[in-house]
Amino acid sequence: MSNPWMRSVLLRTSIATGLLILGAGVLLLGAATRTGAVARPVKTFHLYVNDGEWEFADGEKTYIVGYVAYNSKFEEAPPGAALPAPTIPSPEIRVRVGDEVHVFLHHNGHSHAAKDSAFANVTHTIHFHGMDLVQAYDGVPGVPAEGLPAKLLSGVPVGAVYEYKFVPEYEGSYLYHCHIDSSTHILLGMYGAFIVEGKKPNTIYGYHYDREYTLFFSEMDTAHNEAIRTRGDYEMLKWKTDYYLLNGRIFTDDLTNPRSTIADPRSVIRAKEGETVLLRLVDASFSHVTAFHPHAYHMKVIGMDGRKLDSPYWKDTIPIASGERYDVLVPIIQKRNTLCLSCGFGKGMSIAHDHNLGGMVSSGKYPRGPLTVFAVE
Amino acid sequence: MSNPWMRSVLLRTSIATGLLILGAGVLLLGAATRTGAVARPVKTFHLYVNDGEWEFADGEKTYIVGYVAYNSKFEEAPPGAALPAPTIPSPEIRVRVGDEVHVFLHHNGHSHAAKDSAFANVTHTIHFHGMDLVQAYDGVPGVPAEGLPAKLLSGVPVGAVYEYKFVPEYEGSYLYHCHIDSSTHILLGMYGAFIVEGKKPNTIYGYHYDREYTLFFSEMDTAHNEAIRTRGDYEMLKWKTDYYLLNGRIFTDDLTNPRSTIADPRSVIRAKEGETVLLRLVDASFSHVTAFHPHAYHMKVIGMDGRKLDSPYWKDTIPIASGERYDVLVPIIQKRNTLCLSCGFGKGMSIAHDHNLGGMVSSGKYPRGPLTVFAVE
């Protein structure tokens, strides 16, 4: 792509018609800015809407919708190429401060939804939560703007593609998610972490870290998901979370379960004595406040919502509401002597979990919830 | 009023009798203090209890109770004058640090409740949340106090008036609400913002601001409200919030809806590029934690609960529990160049809303919740 700024919104197929998406293509096109090339690293990501089935560690399955990447480089998929199944969360996107970021959203439809479901042809967008973007790239439909027709942004319809572009200025942890019918679309799984790295490797807000993990907390009501798949409608006042998730998974007491949090290399926190681990806590819950509690370690809270804290503080239990992010450092202190048993964990394993006990009983059973382990060598 | 400190509690009409209000008049009278005049600005507010009907933007209506002001100056109503209908929230009261504040609560009864409802003759008070007042002006009924008879303060009965008086010492954002049967009375709508301004205009905690908005978050269960209106009783364990409110309103996707948040000049945040907007976030929820998230802007948290923060911090999503207040500054950064798309929003519109997704589905439908817009010129 020689000059990404000049790349216009592409409508690959004919746009499905309907009131909600009326004019979306043309209007979005108008938002593209024409400017000269600049000497910034360009990072391009192609995300495709896809739906499918997600299996939890208790063997239950549910309908989900997510953003998928054709490959690990987020390259554009060749015409007709098969897309990966969606995951919870959607792939983590990583950029660097000052990058010229281009994200293409390809709406490939909902092949697993019932054809007569009202959900089958809904539009989608991407909202880069915390990036503080201009409206054209903010992913919100229907916001009135002076000088522009009403329903400027009705979202990207099935078969269309839209390009989001921006230059991140603040390092830290963010998230991206759909902002069409947000409660439903987000809760179906349309979210992922968006990480802005600083200029210096293994450094955040001026602090050094040796390892980093993103822990993404979310909720699902599988009755909601099934209703959306089949009918496209759900009485949201009936919402009843039955799955509390860490990186899309629950823990179960079967330690060999391949779908458990502890079989997930993104969720098991591996480190060596003396190292410092950066945890990026991200939350996209319905209304549950996650109370993240690692055993064996206190956490130094150094930043929140993509901004450095002037006065860091220590916690062993951090409440996190939907949309919040906490960047915390965990020093893996060496066990200096055998008597000082509380001065750090040393080698071995310890657990970390939601301490809001209601969040540890997915599908009605303890300890099925966002629980994982620190594995220290 | 020549010497407000000497003004005694007035019982304008005969007091309804009953166990709860037994002796309230005499006891309250005893709490009035006789002191000499002082050279402080005197600010007097007359608040009247009134009930009525409140219509949401989805066309549904519910029974509410609130404090109303006869006019914008909060003057005493002439005898027999008609009172305005109640609003959600009740009128915002604004005073200045060092003012001698006098608030008269006139209990004018509940003309819209069923006559045989147990609610028809309940007492009311005002609790100035965060003002840290002596018990006589704290609005709490039935607190035992040494040397005083039990049931000192049973609240202000129908037909009576009571004077609250105090001198605010700390600038910031507070709230006032009834403290009789608080869960029910507050949730019916008996709350409003109470703002203490500093000595210097457009300055809070030493920070300059150009504009300010109070965003008051609350919840309602309309089945509760109707049960109170008709019977005066509700099984509170059955509470099920069906309206999540911002300044008493929900948003709907009909942008011309006159009852929507975005038709409310108190809720639409208007500003110009380069300005700084002070948002006073106030919450009186049942148990929902509001996660306030403005798109396009980070917020600098400079004070909480009427106290300056020594170490301010930045957030794009702020969790707020019932009774909390956050004073935050939003710099409306000018869009300095077209490439730096994430360096501030510039002119145009962006949204702000509760990110706890359960709070965005009032009456079971998204996006009916506390959502409003920034409109930047």
Next chain:
Amino acid sequence: MSNPWMRSVLLRTSIATGLLILGAGVLLLGAATRTGAVARPVKTFHLYVNDGEWEFADGEKTYIVGYVAYNSKFEEAPPGAALPAPTIPSPEIRVRVGDEVHVFLHHNGHSHAAKDSAFANVTHTIHFHGMDLVQAYDGVPGVPAEGLPAKLLSGVPVGAVYEYKFVPEYEGSYLYHCHIDSSTHILLGMYGAFIVEGKKPNTIYGYHYDREYTLFFSEMDTAHNEAIRTRGDYEMLKWKTDYYLLNGRIFTDDLTNPRSTIADPRSVIRAKEGETVLLRLVDASFSHVTAFHPHAYHMKVIGMDGRKLDSPYWKDTIPIASGERYDVLVPIIQKRNTLCLSCGFGKGMSIAHDHNLGGMVSSGKYPRGPLTVFAVE
């Protein structure tokens, strides 16, 4: 006990067999460390598992399980001695920074559970939340550890005793609770405060205080408790809190009720003008966020989760999630003159309560919840 470090795990009675507890005795024994004696003060505590009935201030009773102490010195009970009934919360344990702490957990069974309840023979542990201990003393069952067989720690079975030992390094407020089937065991009442005092009396994090109170917030669903007692199983998705507790109690409007919070010397905050009161706020909720709001006073938050805050802040309403602790100072300001009514409460009584209104309606009635009083002389 001449050398507590050498004291091995004692199995006083034959161990009940079963998959869950397989090998627990031997494996736990292996975790004991043999070291020489050190010049540290030794503090020994014997805790016994006991179950029973708990009566709330509204006259309702529920099945609870807790840790009990034989006497106020936590001494070992003589063989055959009767144990006290369990309380909510379990006894507060107090140690000092640098103490060599030994806590013996004696699992004396569940004599009040139905014999055929699946709960009758479950194991228990102690997790010292925030102490950051090595796995052997962390109280978590079944965590895999390299070089050790699976199911290392299945918990302490009925009839067994296990010794936990550690040296607290950070002063502050902690909690201890069972970590077997945590949601159920904790919510049945298996929790208490664990206080680590600093070296200097009446000083915390370098701040002086005159009095201190521990306010422990928790929740119960009595249907859950009864199901566990009779069957040992509960569909946790049906959880519906019907009691919101402060130090195990609710408030009622009967001021002479001996089971009310205000009849509890641990919960009524007594102080004199001019003093500073330290409140240790501790929470072990299901998912309710307690919003602690004292009338009449702001609180200076000086530490959280056992760590001093570099930048303290003031609040009048503090949200607290399960597992969190807040150490706050309340200056009981003298009422310096009669005009400055908001400069402090002076002598008398004022209330303090959860401002999340849903938390004030235990058993469906206001004001039955975590409400107590400041009583200032």
